[in-house]
Amino acid sequence: MQKRRKWKKYLIWCTIAAAIIVAWLFIFPQRDFLNIPNVLSRSFLLAAFVIAYYYIMSTDSLWLIIGWELFTYRMLLGLLEEFVRTPSIVSGYLYPFLSIVGIVFVIWGLSLFLKKKAVKEKEQRLLEKKFKTLFESSNDAILIVKLNKIVDCNPKAIQLFKCDRKLLSGKALDALSPPEQPDSSGQHGILKKLYLAYQGKPQSFEWCFLRCDGSTFDAEISMNEFSVDKEAFIQITVKDVSERKNVKKKLLEERHKYKALFDNKNDAVIIKDIRAEKLEFNARAAEMLGYNLDDAQNLEIDKIIPHDELEDAQKKLELLMEKGHLPIYERTLIKRDGSKIPVEINLSLVKDNEGEPIYIQSVIRDISQRKKALELIKAERDKAKKYFDIARVIMVIIDTRGYVLDINRKGCSVLECAREEIIGKNWFDNFIPERIRDHVREIFSSIISGDLESYECFENPILTRKGKEKLISWHNTYLKDDEGKITGVLSSGEDITARRKFEEKLFENEEKFRALVSSMEDFVFTLDRDFKVTGLYGRWIDEFGIKPSEYIGKTALELFGKSGISHIEISKRVLKSETKKYEWSMVQNGKQLHFQTKLHPLCNSSGDIIGVVGITRDITRLKKDRDLLEKWVNFHNHLLEILAKILQGDFIENPFDDLLQRCIRAIPGAQAGSILLKENGIYTYVATVGYDLEKLKHLRFKPNELIRPETDEVIVIKDIKQAYNLDKELLNVLQKGVKLDKIKATLSIPVIVNKEIKALFNLDTFESPEIFDSTIVEMAEIMSKTLGFLLERLESEKRLKEQQKKLAFISTHDALTGLPNRRFLFEHASQQLALAKRYNNPLSVLYMDLNGFKKVNDIFGHEIGDILLKQVADRIKASLRESDVVARVGGDEFVFLLPDTDTAGAIETVKKLLMNLEKTFEISNKTLKISASFGISIFPTNGNDLKELLRRGDEAMYLAKKNHEPFYISVKK
Known part of the structure; x- marks a missing residue:
């Protein structure tokens, strides 16, 4: 560009010189017009002075310009003599003066010009040296381009393009460009940029270059024009931005991943922008609060948190900003319809690179189901606690270290202490007399270690608050965890202090013995060494219709029936001076009765054993209470396992087989069963225990073909064959898969989700039609609610897996x-x-x-x-x-x-x-x-x-x- 401007200026001055020549020819005196050599010599002399003046003006030397102007003025005066007569004094003095002064100034100005030029050339050389050093040591690749060819490059360019200097120099610029470019301009698009740079317009853009080894890299390009000796060049600075682009790409991918995770996370997520004071909801959060996603983005915090909790919420945020983290806590949120839901919130603080907080992320879980489950568990525990408290015997729970975990009202009454004074204390150190403390500890250790059977009975005295001793007969039951490990002992005890005193006095005075026995609720009998009845005392007539006089002399087998065998076998050990306590049962008037008997050796005045005396108590109600409590404990253990699976989401691919087996183990008397799952209004078998599922899974039942009406009540069906409303062909197929003739009763449990029956759990027994009593039905109703929670969770898991499958397909x-x-x-x-x-x-x-x-x-x-x-x-x-x-x-x-x-x-x-x-x-x-x-x-x-x-x-x-x-x-x- 500078070269072109100089040529343009030079052409203008040449045109001015030519015009002066032409003008001079026209005004030249006519008398000398034909003197061609004179005309031409003067004309060219004038033109030469004008052109020389142009070059002298470009030197910027003041004295040289003044001298040349004086010298030119002298020359013009000489030329004007042809037109005007000049006085001799002017031509004699002025002309030499102007010539001498002009020559002096020209020589002085020329010397100054040459000195200045030498200084400039020295500065130019220093500048070139600095530029060369900068060029060679630059951290950026630099290419020097003339036209479209690379004429020079620095070491960084050689390293970046992976070429030696000879190979890189001389290459065309577009030869280093692959066809595909960021701006889709193609391989030759860089030439357009180069052309604009030659026009004096600096260029900055991104470009993809091709290395000599065939690999490519992205770069930021800047193009600038410069001139050397009036020749134009382009300096191209190349910065490799491949790594930066990869980082940007990875950052974009991470943002997409975070966005996908945020949008598709099963948990509700709310993000608060601290700077913009805005809330952002994911789809799950909007759904949980009853809003669509667009409406949720405009919500304020006071719309979703109750007013009475806003102050606490603000304190939580301030504490989070101060400490950087908070433990998980619970809160209540308001849905769109105004209802409230309990949630669990995990707050975390998101900071930028400088450590300044920018977002608050809240991961929220709806714990409504967990609350309901916990309330259900609490209700069942309260019910078990009620049975525990109202028992008419002492019941105490002791852990493996001997510390009291719980005790019922009867136990508190016997010990004459409040429950708070007993729980947490060591049972042996505080409530067992010191003289037998070690012995009782040994028995307890034997029970905990499993060396003794849990049903064995023991007697030992306990200390009341006032230091009084009371003799208790204990019956112990193991408490085990899910792995079958013994975690404690449930001991049920009966205060036999009065009975023991009576037994002691019995041997002192027979008459007193008879009178006292008759006034007690116990049954007393005596046997001789041949195990024949020698006496019956107590309420034998009232309870059994047995007259003592009619059984004197008869054997124990005649008195007790089949259970008499156990009496005889135990009595043989008692005759060896042992004391035994045992339980037995008998059927009377169609009712099963349970008794506890304690046998002592019967001695004469000489101390010889002449027989056996037995004291029997009716423990039918006690055993019923104990059995009922064990049933409830067993039921609650299995129920807790099912609830744990619901809360943990610990499901296999088809959980119904495992679930049915757990239900059969949980419900007393259930021996087999099946699950009918409802889909599109039709019931099909999905699991069986005790039956052939392969023969049943192809059957389809309409609601009117079921063995029960489609209601939400638990029903006991005793005539199962008549309950089916099926044609003979379908009934025959069902008969082959299910043992209809052997089933005595069926406990049908409906599973309800969102007020609709989703499944039927049918539990069967082959023993008795009466085995499913009101207690079992109550258990089944609780089980129905638990199974409803489970099916609801399974449906949620199924929907989530389908969504994950769709997302996996979309991503690939x-x-x-x-x-x-x-x-x-x-x-x-x-x-x-x-x-x-x-x-x-x-x-x-x-x-x-x-x-x-x-x-x-x-x-x-x-x-x-x-x-x-x-x-x-x-x-x-x-x-x-x-x-x-x-x-x-x-x-x-x-x-x-x-x-x-x-x-x-x-x-x-x-x-x-x-x-x-x-x-x-x-x-x-x-x-x-x-x-x-x-x-x-x-x-x-x-x-x-x-x-x-x-x-x-x-x-x-x-x-x-x-x-x-x-x-x-x-x-x-």
């Missing part, structure tokens, strides 16, 4: 065509390449680009273009084998992965694809035609990994497009 497939995307292609290719390497098989990669697709979009619009892409995808899929994979990797670019396919097979596939694509496409009453270009690369000929094969295929496809060929095969690597 193209949304428009349904074809696999680039991610799926790379994952699948790694497997296929591994197989190809292992078995030494070929594998072909086709890179296809549609020709003219952009034109279709431009003319007919993107909607027609999208339909065309779908139809192209359908034709492609129809042309491939099942083992082949095609993926859409760009707008109109597709990549094919052909296992076990060599070059010939790949060409055959390409021809098949081309033939199918040549047919016209009919879209919205429009006939469209489109073609494609293919690039073929073969493993392992053209590369060992997919990235290399894609690059070679892309290059081959580009050559096919360039040469207007349908396909091109990549050459060997």
Whole structure:
């Protein structure tokens, strides 16, 4: 540009000089007009002075300019003598003065000019040296370009382009540019930028360069023009930004992942922007509060938190900002309809790189179900506690260390202490007399270690608050955890202090003995050494209708029936001076009665054992209470296991078999069962215990064909065969799978979710029609609610798995065509390449680009273009084998992965694809035609990994497009 401006200025001055010559010719005196040499010499002299004046003006030397102006003025006066007569004094003095002064000034100015020029040249050399040093040591790659050729480069450029200086210098700038560029300008787009830089317009842009080894990198480019010796050059500064772009790409991917996690997380998430004071809700949070997603984004915090909790919420936020974290806590949130839900909140603080908080993230879980479950558990515990408290015997729970965990009212009454004074204290140190403390500890240790059976009975005294001793008869039951480990002992005890005193006095005075025994509720009998009855005392007539006089002399077997055998066997040990306590039962008037008997040796006055005395107490009600408590404990243990599975989400693929087995173990008397699951109004068998599921799972029942009405009540069915409303054929099939004739009763438990019956749990017994009593029905009602929670959780899990499956498909497939995307292609290719390497098989990669697709979009619009892409995808899929994979990797670019396919097979596939694509496409009453270009690369000929094969295929496809060929095969690597 400077060179062009100087030439323009030079041309102007030449034109002025020529005009002066012409003007001089016209005004030259006519008398000398024909004196051609004189005219020309003076004219050219004038022009020379004018042109020399132009150059002298450019020197910026004041004295040289003044001297030349004086000298020029002297010359003009001499020339004007031809027109005007000049006085002799002027020509005699002025002309020499002007000439001498002009020459002096010219010489002085010229010397100053030369000195100044020498200084400038020295500065120029220093500047060039500094520039060279900066050029060589720059951290950025610098290319010096003349026209389109690289004439020089610094070491950083050599390192960046991976070329030596000779190879890089002399290369055309567009030769270092691959066809694909960020701005889609193509390989030669950089020349346009170069042209603008030559116009004096600095350029800054991003560009993709090609290294000498064939690899590419992204760079930031700045172009600036400069001149050396009136020659124009371009300095190109190249900054490698590949790493920065990769970081940006990864950051974008992380943002997408976070967005997908935020939007699809099963938990509700609310994010508060501290700077903008805005709340952001994910879909689960909006759904939980009853809003749609758009409306939820405009909510304020006071709309979802009750007013009486706002102050506490603010304090929590301030504490979070101060400490950086908070433990999980519970809160109540307000739904759109005004109802309140309990939630569990986990707050976390998100900070920027400088450590400043920018977001508060709240992960919220709806704990309504957990609250209901805990309330249900509490209700059942309260019920068990009630049975525990109202028992008419002492009941105390002791842990393995001997500390009291709980005690009932009867125990507190006997010990004469409040419950708070007993719980937490060591039972042996505080309530067992010191003289027998060690012995009782040994018995307790034997029970905890499992050496003694849990049903064995023991007697020992205990100390009341006032220090009084009371004799207690204990019956112990193990308490175990889920792993079967003993965690404590439930001891039920009866205060036998009065009875023991009576027994002691009995042997002192027989008359007193008889009178006292008659007044007690116990039954007393005596046997001789042959186990014949020698006496009956107490309420034998009232309870059993047995007259003592009628059984004197009869054997124990005649008195007690079959249970007499156990009496005789135990009595044999008592005759050896042992004392025994045992329980036994008998049936009277159709009722099962239970008794506890304690046998002592009966001695004469000499101390010889002459028989046995037995004291019997009716413990039917006590055993019933104890059995009932054990049933409830067993039921609650299984119920807690089921609730734990619900809360933990610990489900197998088909949980119904395991669930049915747990229900049968939980419900006393249940021996077999089945589960009918309702789908679309039809019930089908999904699990059985004790029956053949393969014969039953094909059966379908309408609601009116069930053994029970479709109500929410637990029902006991005793005549099960008559309950089915089925035709004979279906009933015969059911009879083969289910033992209808053997079933005595069925406990049918409905499972209700959202006020609708979703399943029926039918538990069967083969023993007695009366086994499912009111207590069992009450257990079944509790079980129904628990199973309802479970089925609701299972349905939620099923919906979540379906959503996850859809998300997995979306992440690996193209949304428009349904074809696999680039991610799926790379994952699948790694497997296929591994197989190809292992078995030494070929594998072909086709890179296809549609020709003219952009034109279709431009003319007919993107909607027609999208339909065309779908139809192209359908034709492609129809042309491939099942083992082949095609993926859409760009707008109109597709990549094919052909296992076990060599070059010939790949060409055959390409021809098949081309033939199918040549047919016209009919879209919205429009006939469209489109073609494609293919690039073929073969493993392992053209590369060992997919990235290399894609690059070679892309290059081959580009050559096919360039040469207007349908396909091109990549050459060997």
